[in-house]
Amino acid sequence: MAFDKMKLRDIEVWDGNFAAAQALRQCQVDVVSAYPITPSTAIVEGYAKFKSDNFVEGEFIMVESEHAAMSGCIGAAAAGGRVATATSSQGLALMSETLYQASGMRLPIVLNLVNRALASPLNVNGDHSDMYMVRDSGWIQFDAFNPQEAYDLNFIAFKVSEDHDIRLPAIVNQDGFMTSHTAQGVATMDDDTAFGFVGTYKPMNDMLDFEHPVTHGVQTEEDWHFEHKARQHNDLMTKAGPKIDEVFADFKKLTGRKYSQVETYDMEDADVAVFCLGTSVETAREVAKEMRTRGIKAGVVGLRVIRPFPFAQVQATLKDVKAVAVLDRSSPNGAAGAMFNEVTTAMYSAENSPLISGYIYGLGGRDLTKVHLVDLYNELDTNVKAGKVTTPLQQFIGVRGPKLAYL
Amino acid sequence: MENKGWDEFEIGAMLRTFDGSVDNIAGTKQEDRSYSENSSYRASVADWRLIKPVFNKDYCIDCQFCWVYCPDVSIVSRDKKMVGIDMDHCKGCGVCVEVCPTNPKSLLMFGEHADEETEIAQWPSKDEEK
Numbered sequence: 092m093a094f095d096k097m098k099l100r101d102i103e104v105w106d107g108n109f110a111a112a113q114a115l116r117q118c119q120v121d122v123v124s125a126y127p128i129t130p131s132t133a134i135v136e137g138y139a140k141f142k143s144d145n146f147v148e149g150e151f152i153m154v155e156s157e158h159a160a161m162s163g164c165i166g167a168a169a170a171g172g173r174v175a176t177a178t179s180s181q182g183l184a185l186m187s188e189t190l191y192q193a194s195g196m197r198l199p200i201v202l203n204l205v206n207r208a209l210a211s212p213l214n215v216n217g218d219h220s221d222m223y224m225v226r227d228s229g230w231i232q233f234d235a236f237n238p239q240e241a242y243d244l245n246f247i248a249f250k251v252s253e254d255h256d257i258r259l260p261a262i263v264n265q266d267g268f269m270t271s272h273t274a275q276g277v278a279t280m281d282d283d284t285a286f287g288f289v290g291t292y293k294p295m296n297d298m299l300d301f302e303h304p305v306t307h308g309v310q311t312e313e314d315w316h317f318e319h320k321a322r323q324h325n326d327l328m329t330k331a332g333p334k335i336d337e338v339f340a341d342f343k344k345l346t347g348r349k350y351s352q353v354e355t356y357d358m359e360d361a362d363v364a365v366f367c368l369g370t371s372v373e374t375a376r377e378v379a380k381e382m383r384t385r386g387i388k389a390g391v392v393g394l395r396v397i398r399p400f401p402f403a404q405v406q407a408t409l410k411d412v413k414a415v416a417v418l419d420r421s422s423p424n425g426a427a428g429a430m431f432n433e434v435t436t437a438m439y440s441a442e443n444s445p446l447i448s449g450y451i452y453g454l455g456g457r458d459l460t461k462v463h464l465v466d467l468y469n470e471l472d473t474n475v476k477a478g479k480v481t482t483p484l485q486q487f488i489g490v491r492g493p494k495l496a497y498l
Numbered sequence: 499m500e501n502k503g504w505d506e507f508e509i510g511a512m513l514r515t516f517d518g519s520v521d522n523i524a525g526t527k528q529e530d531r532s533y534s535e536n537s538s539y540r541a542s543v544a545d546w547r548l549i550k551p552v553f554n555k556d557y558c559i560d561c562q563f564c565w566v567y568c569p570d571v572s573i574v575s576r577d578k579k580m581v582g583i584d585m586d587h588c589k590g591c592g593v594c595v596e597v598c599p600t601n602p603k604s605l606l607m608f609g610e611h612a613d614e615e616t617e618i619a620q621w622p623s624k625d626e627e628k
Binding site: 195196197198258296301302303304305306307308309311314317318319321322323325326 | 513516
């Protein structure tokens with residue numbers, strides 16, 4: 092069955108969801124097994140419409156829950172197809188059991204995770220609590236800061252994930268509403284160029300290879316389980332990072348758009364830096380530029396690859412910085428922020444460590460304003476001048492009521 | 499099975515049913531297939547069983563109900579004739595006995611250590627009430 096190609100303008104005005112849906116179409120994903128949830132719905136809906144309109148040759152499986160959605164993806168991936176889905180928040184929570192199955196079975200599935208707060212109280216807006224919840228699930232995790240990156244990172248995710256040396260599923264994160272529903276100019280690839288980048292899917296150990304029957308999803312106890320988990324961790328620690336760099340380089344060659352595991356803005360001579368994820372990176376970049384006109388050498392670090400955590404690159408990026416604020420858009424609920432902990436751990440064994448302070452912000456879609464960031468950079472500047480962190484290690488930004496600060 | 503190190507086996511929670519490639523496996527009877535050491539066909543789980551089905555050929559009408567219903571593919575049937583039970587894989591669930599339509603039944607459950615010949619010799623007679 093032949094499918095039609097779609098003519099795209101060089102620059103299209105797309106929101107993050109439609110950009111991701113177009114990427115799934117251009118990758119000619121074989122199976123999307125999905126259950127809709129705000130704010131990710133438009134991604135799988137988009138794929139379904141492309142399929143109905145004969146722009147893609149594939150299967151759309153409508154299921155009864157997110158647990159079943161990922162289970163369908165696992166079955167299709169084990170059978171030997173290129174597979175993707177999308178979800179958010181509560182959907183990801185229901186899917187979480189099967190995420191561990193997918194990664195342990197070494198199945199290359201791409202999950203578009205449109206970041207949204209976790210109930211309770213119920214909330215449909217963006218924060219990173221869902222992203223954080225599955226950070227130990229064995230998936231590769233990319234983070235897009237805008238619709239362009241949501242588009243690009245899908246191609247990159249398939250290419251990394253499906254590589255026979257990697258065979259690990261990948262999540263492409265984008266901020267709920269702030270990216271998913273905000274239309275921006277997106278530079279496109281034509282269908283042939285886009286498909287050429289990911290290439291025809293090359294199955295591995297697929298169940299539809301009847302000459303080599305396999306059993307997927309086997310049980311192991313104390314005699315084998317540890318070796319399997321160790322192998323998976325090893326491949327994330329040693330193989331995924333170099334492969335991601337290689338695919339980033341290929342993508343730059345093709346499109347001119349450059350990606351790095353740790354994205355840096357004005358960091359060459361920065362004294363103070365904000366370390367964050369998602370759309371906040373773009374807000375922080377604007378403020379950093381303004382701070383420089385006020386004589387504060389400000390920079391921004393955005394984490395592009397969350398898993399595997401780019402330990403060495405983070406060390407190299409921050410070793411000459413004097414003070415860093417690590418922003419966590421998720422309530423740690425009784426601990427230091429997760430990203431604060433990871434950055435601090437990396438810098439603990441670095442040549443030099445900056446003064447590191449942590450901030451919790453933006454829960455449930457609460458805005459992080461430029462005013463917040465100006466205050467934050469000024470606080471970092473105060474720390475630099477004092478030669479120590481002058482505030483508690485954990486502060487809250489933008490919450491009403493008496494000031495919250497701990498540690 | 500050899501206890502290999504973490505870097506010595508194929509990735510994925512996956513086991514191969516056969517070593518190397520196979521041809522026309524669907525048309526090959528189980529007993530004629532060369533299953534790999536990893537295939538569950540080569541593993542006995544007989545010790546999971548507390549009670550076992552005993553098959554009495556005298557009353558069997560080869561209806562294949564037991565073969566259809568057995569959840570562990572442990573009823574051995576060839577050319578639509580009931581041959582017996584794969585006692586390496588039968589878990590003793592008793593579904594085969596439940597669905598057996600003959601009178602008396604051609605399959606009955608007994609304790610794991612019951613002697614088959616003895617039980618067949620004293621098999622219940624036809625139940626006239628039914």
